[in-house]
Amino acid sequence: MSATSAEPWSSAAKRRTPPGRRDSRAGRRRAGNPFTYFAALLFIAICIAPVLYIVIGGFRTTAQITASPAGLPHPWVVGNYTGVLTSVTFWGELANSTVVALASTLGIVVLGVMVSFVLARYDFKLKGAMYSLFAAGLMFPLVIAITPLYIVIKDLGLIDSLGGVIIPQIAFGLPTTVIILVPFLRAIPKEIEEAAAIDGTSRLGFFFRMVIPLSLPGVVTVGILAFIGSWNNYVLPLYILNSQANFTLPLGVQMFSSQYSQDTAKVLAFTSLAMLPALVFFSIFQKRIVGGLTGAVKG
């Protein structure tokens, strides 16, 4: 583990190498042939087709879908989409999802950076135990603890409030964050810390002035993962949120699809609008996600 702890930095450096080097590296392997392109295209088609079905289906009417389930819109109608976009329900659920995701992300990142800094750069007896505590948490996602968690949240009086979703999400987001961030923070060169100490900076000062800026790539990665995880979370809101005014989008999609189970086109439009924010967010930051996962797996 410690042998690869410098990996996030070197892989970040690798990403920054001029394209020329990467090209020569890839070119040395057998160059892409028609079969490669065919396989890649087929794979992408399989990945994307269901998503396109949802998006395009939203432009049809339910009568069209019933008559020809696999057909294309004829004519294209935007009524389903405008219907969803003018509904109070959709925007309310979008706002709830946004609040929950932003608050969870902020909590996970702030607490995660602080504890990862301790684990990466302090020496104390219980360090190993602390790291193991979080690493073990990685194995047990929310589903397993959902029943007792519901009871705890109920005792705190947080049932049917967004806080009741945010707080557990922060707690369950910490393991991934710690696992990804510790190698990042550990790889900050010792010389920087020594130089800061000579200049009279305390370790906390070092933390705020050097560590946070230098670990930004890792912080962004865990932030994105936390945001998408929160955006897509289903089990926890299912247990905690009861009234539709507090629903997040995943609950909203499920609610909408059972409410309008006869109106497939409407459901498809609602569904595609609900997945849009996560997709946009992902395509903006995809490089960071992939890079962060690389660091996490090797760390």
Add this chain to the structure above:
Amino acid sequence: MSDTLGTDTAPGQRQSQGTSRVGGTATAVPPTPPRAAGRRRGRARMRFEIALLSGPAIFMFVAFVIFPVALAAYYGFFRWQGYGPATDWVGLNNYRLIFTDPAFQQVLWHNFLIAGLSLVIQGPLAIILALLLNQKIRGRSVIRVLIFVPYVISEVIVGTGWSLMLQASGALNDLLAHIGLGSLQQDWLADPKLAIWTLMAIISWKYIGFAVILMLAGLQSIPEEIYEAAQIDGASYWQMQRRITLPLLAPTIRIWGFLSIIGSLQLFDLVYIVWGQYVAGTAGTSTMAIYMVAQGRDAGNYGYGSAVAVVMFLISLIVALIYQRFVLRRDLRGAVTEGAV
């Protein structure tokens, strides 16, 4: 917490431990031997910093991850409806009921079947696709984004979309009829013989992008020089993949396997959305988590639900420890049990 976190070793000793090349550097900087008072103050300050920085995260983690699990272990011994104090102590009766319930044995089998099939289906496919996509082809970065799309979309949306497409009168059967394969039309979701395979197809579709991205990352960390040397020795492309790529990719494959197995054991969202809790039983796609929700929360029997949660927890733990002991040994060096520090 702060008292127990401090260390009693002096700075000098701390340095001489030498196993870690990370912390403790700030205290080691002053070249003059520190006076005892200053050292004590420094140590107290360090304890304070550790408590300040790690306290909030540890509190959150213990209160909302560890404590609920401990609470489940407690409530698992009661017959309890979810309100008021638990008084109806039933000992191990809940656990006895779980393990003698044929429905639970069935869902347990489904979970292990899903875990095994995920490894067998996704693993080789992901390696082959990663090898293909690691070649020099146009639009590599676009391809990477597109194959990751199913992974980023939420389970609820994936489930809603697929259940509409796979209905008996849905798009897939219509498409089969249009391309002259009408004889292949099936009731993909309701046929108990077929449903588990439908579920496997949806799972593979949703999660293979993640596997491919991990494998691609693993492939790119293999040093270029090894391939150059092999080429000079006259190795063919396939020989290189067989003798260099696969062994060096093994750590990535093993960690992916771990994530995949743990994910399979806790599968909930997709099944719950596509089949719902009642249909999942008859279609043969129910999982432990579905069983837990149906028997616990929906039946109002929180004591029993907690016991199921504990069983799920223990099964995951045992599987994780076995996997770590026999498969991940070389990769983690005790990261989970001993800490990587």
